[in-house]
Amino acid sequence: MAELSADILLVEDNPAHVELILLALRKEGVAERTHVARDGVEALDYLFSGDPPSTSSCLPRLVLLDLKMPRVNGLEVLARVKSDRRTQSIPVICMTSSQDDRDIRESYRLGANSYILKPVNYAEWARAISSLVAYWLQLNLLPA
Numbered sequence: 001m002a003e004l005s006a007d008i009l010l011v012e013d014n015p016a017h018v019e020l021i022l023l024a025l026r027k028e029g030v031a032e033r034t035h036v037a038r039d040g041v042e043a044l045d046y047l048f049s050g051d052p053p054s055t056s057s058c059l060p061r062l063v064l065l066d067l068k069m070p071r072v073n074g075l076e077v078l079a080r081v082k083s084d085r086r087t088q089s090i091p092v093i094c095m096t097s098s099q100d101d102r103d104i105r106e107s108y109r110l111g112a113n114s115y116i117l118k119p120v121n122y123a124e125w126a127r128a129i130s131s132l133v134a135y136w137l138q139l140n141l142l143p144a
Contacts, residue, residue, distance in 0.1 A: 006035035007137060009060040011043040011077060012095075013069040020122060021064065021095075024129035030137065035060065040072025044080060047087055059090060062136045065112075067096040067103055075106055082111030089143050091136050095128075 007030055012018050018036055025031040037043035047059065063081065067074035074094060081087045091113040096103065099117060107115050116132075119125045 007033040007061045009035050009037060009043060009046060009063045011037045011040065011063065011069070011074065012066045013039050014066070017066070017118065020125045021129060023122070024126045025133070027126060028130055028133045030133055039069045040074065040077040043077050044072065047081065048084070059087060061090070061142065062132070063090055063092045064095050064132070065092055067094055067098055067107070075103075075110060078107060078110045078112060091140065091142075093132060093136070 008025065010018065010021055010025075012021065018038075022031050022034065022036070025034050035046060037046055043063075043065075065074045065077060074096065078092055078094070081090060081092055088111070092111065093114045093116060094107045094112045095116050095118055097118045098104075104115050116128060119128055
């Protein structure tokens with residue numbers, strides 16, 4: 001049986017960060033609708049390989065994207081997502097520890113919808129995730 005599409009695609013290679021984000025997403029009631037990709041290759045496979053099929057009804061409504069990952073980095077994933085007509089309207093939130101101005105500029109140049117520094121403790125993670133979910137999944141409207 002094919003996997004149901006996820007509302008959120010979490011692209012993160014750090015297992016501790018994955019657990020913190022999923023814990024915060026559970027609190028918001030959306031963890032079960034989150035697909036975790038452990039690097040950029042897994043993210044691109046999920047979005048473009050047909051599992052789920054790359055149709056607008058099966059694509060996530062939000063991508064939470066780490067930038068510093070092995071194999072394919074977050075900027076490469078962002079470029080691919082924003083350059084494909086099937087995925088370009090999906091909001092992509094860069095969640096990273098990089099405060100490098102080049103990373104910030106390049107993320108926005110490639111089409112990032114937001115750039116957020118990873119919080120330093122769980123309470124901050126929970127607040128950030130709560131705000132993201134409230135805005136991007138509850139208030140924000142995407143094209144049909």
